[in-house]
Structures are given as C-alpha cells and as structure tokens.
C-alpha cells in the first residue's frame with residue numbers, strides 16, 4: 001500500500017472509532033451484536049470486502065443482517081466471489097481488524113495482511129462490492145458505514161442493492177461473477193420460470209383438495225414476506241397467503257419466524273385454530289431459513305413441525321427417484337449412465353430419526369460441525385450434495401460436471417426418445433438446479449421446490465410429515481465462565497475438553513432408551529448449547545437437564561471461585 005492509501009484509511013477509520021470494551025468474533029455467521037455498537041465493525045468489514053475483491057479479482061458481497069436475532073441487533077457478513085461464505089482462511093484477519101483498538105494499529109494490520117496475501121493495488125482491476133441489508137431500522141446508517149469502508153480503498157466501487165434477503169445478495173454475487181443475468185428481477189424470473197417448468201413436468205396431476213392447495217407463510221415481519229409478495233404476483237396460479245409481512249405492525253422475529261417456530265414448537269403470532277390442517281411455512285428474518293408446520297387440532301398453540309431435516313428428506317427422496325428413473329434405460333445405451341454421487345450432509349442437531357430414514361433409503365449421510373460454511377463445503381464434494389441444518393437452512397448443490405452430463409443426456413434423449421420418462425427425469429433435475437439457490441440456503445427457492453415436489457407426489461403436509469416420526473428432543477443453553485473451554489471432536493458429537501466431561505455425559509445417556517446428547521459452545525451467543533434426544537419427551541427433557549447440570553458443574557459460575 002502506498003502512503004496515499006494508508007492515509008486515506010487512517011483518516012476514514014478515525015471517524016469510526018471502536019466503542020470501549022467491544023470484543024467481536026466472526027463466529028458461525030459473521031459479526032453480530034447490538035446495532036448501536038456496530039458502526040466501526042461494518043466500516044471495517046467494508047474494507048475487508050474490498051480487499052477480498054482485490055485479492056480474488058472478482059466481485060464480492062457485503063450483507064447487513066442479524067437474521068433471526070432481535071430487531072435491535074444487527075450484523076455483517078461477506079459473500080465470497082462464489083456466492084458462498086467468506087473463506088474461513090480470512091476469518092482470523094476479520095477478527096483481528098474488527099477488534100483493532102486504534103486507527104494506527106488498524107492501518108498497520110491491513111498493511112501487514114496486504115503484504116502477506118500479496119494483494120496488489122496496481123489499479124489493473126479495482127475492487128467491486130455489492131451491498132445489501134435486511135429491513136432492520138439500523139440497516140440504513142450501517143450501510144453508509146460499509147460504503148465509507150469500501151471507499152477507503154482507492155478505486156473501489158460499492159453498489160447498493162437496497163433491501164434484500166441474504167440469499168438474494170449471495171445469488172447476485174455468484175451470478176455476476178459468472179457473467180449471468182444478476183438483477184433482482186432476474187432472480188425472481190429464474191425462480192418463477194424453473195418452478196413453472198418443474199410443475200409442468202408433474203405426471204398426470206393428482207387433484208389436491210382445497211386445503212392442500214393453500215399455503216400460509218409467516219414472513220417473520222422481515223424481508224422475506226415482502227419478496228414473497230413479488231413472487232406471488234408472478235405465480236398467480238398459486239394460493240399463497242402471507243402473514244407477518246412486516247406491514248401489519250408486528251416486530252421482526254418477535255413471536256414469529258422460523259427460529260421461533262422450530263425452537264419453541266408453537267404457532268407464530270397471527271396463526272390460529274381456523275388454520276388447522278392447512279400447510280403453513282415460516283421464514284426467518286433474512287429469509288435464509290425455512291420450516292413448515294401445521295396447527296394441531298387439539299391444542300391451538302402446538303404445531304406439528306416439519307423442520308429442515310424433513311425438507312432435506314423430501315428433497316433427497318425426490319432426487320433419488322429421478323436418478324433411479326434415469327437408470328431404467330430401455331435401450332442399450334447403459335454406458336451413457338453416469339453414476340451420480342448423491343450425498344446428504346447433516347449436523348449433530350439433525351433428529352436421529354431423520355438420519356435413520358435417510359440411511360434406510362440407501363443414502364450416504366455425512367456430518368459436519370454446525371454452521372452452513374461447513375455443510376456447504378462438504379456438500380460441494382458430491383455431484384448432488386444436499387445439506388440442511390435442522391433449523392431449516394440448506395440447499396442442494398449440483399456439480400458442473402453433472403450438469404454438463406445432464407445437458408448432453410437431454411440433447412441425446414431429445415433426438416431419440418423425446419418426452420420419455422428418462423428425459424423428463426433429466427429435465428426435472430435441471431429445473432431443480434435452476435430453482436434451488438446454488439450459492440446458499442434460500443427460504444424462497446426452498447419453498448418453491450417443496451411446493452413443486454408436494455404437487456408432484458400429490459402429498460398433503462400430513463403425508464410428508466409421516467415420512468418418519470421425530471424422536472423427542474430438547475435444547476438448552478447454559479451460561480458458563482468461558483465457553484471456549486469446551487472443545488469438541490467428531491462433528492461436535494464428543495467433548496474432548498474439559499477432561500472427563502464426556503465420560504460423565506455418557507453415563508447419563510446410557511440411562512435412556514435411544515438416548516443421545518452432546519454439548520458445544522455456540523458460535524453466535526455466549527453460551528454452551530445442550531442437545532438431547534430420547535424415546536419419549538420426558539426422557540429427552542430429563543437427559544438435557546442432567547447434561548446441563550454437568551456443564552454447569554464442569555464450567556459454570558459455581559466453579560469459578
């Protein structure tokens with residue numbers, strides 16, 4: 001960096017001092033905190049996004065959101081040129097600059113990093129960053145801070161895309177870098193047209209009942225509801241009712257949204273007894289999570305939850321079916337068969353019943369630590385990799401080589417057996433790859449895929465929910481002195497530190513039929529999370545409580561003196 005560049009950063013960063021006592025970590029999903037302390041962080045991440053763009057010679061993205069967290073919180077994360085999360089290799093640098101105490105120290109950190117990474121400021125190609133934010137009121141001024149960060153890098157350009165869902169921003173970054181059409185309208189058109197295409201390939205339609213036609217969506221009073229309104233207009237044939245769109249005066253994520261519905265297993269605000277039996281869905285605050293549910297008839301606040309694991313199971317079942325149709329070659333061109341590697345990725349939070357179900361289908365199921373950056377990376381190793389967190393964040397990734405094969409197969413079948421079942425299966429898979437967001441998990445594209453598959457199968461939400469029965473489970477949080485004292489292994493299923501805690505957990509687990517439990521430090525909150533499941537709810541609750549007690553004994557405040 002030349003002196004001019006250094007003094008530019010020094011000058012602008014002096015206007016965004018780090019508030020006293022703030023310590024931030026890039027965590028599972030970027031920086032998150034109370035919005036009022038985030039200006040300096042967002043400003044610095046603006047610079048980081050520009051450096052990432054210079055390093056990769058590609059466009060990057062910066063999203064301002066705190067997803068399912070309180071409306072008074074906010075956060076910031078970077079989309080890498082692929083449309084995925086910021087490369088994990090840069091996370092320590094992100095942490096370092098976010099916590100840098102003075103402008104001088106900050107400039108020095110950047111200077112050292114730029115040298116180490118060999119980032120060139122030769123002006124051959126300048127940095128370009130797409131900016132987006134969710135509907136949080138603090139978003140506007142934070143976006144301004146991000147712009148100031150970007151403009152502290154000579155020649156860098158920030159393109160403000162306005163209010164978007166997180167997956168829309170990631171999708172745009174990916175599309176632009178692939179020289180594809182990348183406006184918001186292009187996004188909607190791609191979703192709409194691939195959905196229509198897929199639905200048109202539904203075999204002689206099994207007529208659904210009136211209740212099965214209808215879908216009610218809880219928009220979490222966030223950005224998802226308003227974007228779904230746009231899609232709804234394009235899809236005028238679908239009967240969708242959107243509630244908690246944010247226009248009715250409700251508060252973002254308060255008693256609404258996918259996180260609330262999945263964790264509390266109760267109806268979100270605005271849903272009542274008259275909705276019994278109707279298919280309902282819930283998005284989170286930035287519309288990258290999706291869960292379905294139906295209101296139970298015997299108790300108005302209880303729901304039958306259809307979570308991320310069941311969405312994953314529905315997708316896996318459908319994809320597997322299409323692959324087997326492809327394999328049923330009538331002609332002797334069996335050599336045209338491509339053994340597509342289909343893989344399913346879950347975390348330890350996946351309900352044990354879902355894993356059993358998927359394995360029974362003959363699928364390869366692998367586990368990664370929590371956080372979509374890990375699941376995504378793993379899923380990308382397959383020709384078709386399906387990943388979901390139980391909370392509803394996930395997508396399906398298609399490899400380039402498999403898509404090339406599908407296109408070639410389609411051309412061949414077009415000339416030989418147009419309209420055959422095999423060709424339809426090929427076309428369905430191609431449509432899925434266009435519909436489901438290839439950059440990150442996306443509630444809107446996920447929702448359309450669920451709807452298309454349910455139509456294809458002629459299933460109600462009840463049929464879908466009956467794929468398998470969830471094992472009762474319980475999640476608890478434990479406040480401890482230092483959550484980093486817990487170190488895990490084997491995709492977070494085993495605690496290797498503090499010593500002997502795992503042995504103690506094992507003793508508890510052994511007391512319960514189908515018992516399973518693990519602890520891990522949260523990456524987004526200052527707590528230890530406890531998960532337990534067992535054959536009945538009382539047992540899951542009791543196991544979770546015993547393990548929470550162990551966490552407290554080994555790590556808690558009672559132990560700190």
Ligand SMILES: CC(=O)N[C@H]1[C@@H](OP(=O)(O)O)O[C@H](CO)[C@@H](O)[C@@H]1O
Pocket residue numbers: 028029067349370371372389391393521522523524525529
């Ligand atoms: C148990 C759970 O739901 N954990 C969530 C939560 O992470 P924690 O590291 O558990 O705080 O937020 C992450 C980001 O949204 C999400 O990826 C993850 O699944």
Ligand SMILES: [Mg+2]
Pocket residue numbers: 067068284285286287288289
């Ligand atoms: Mg989210």
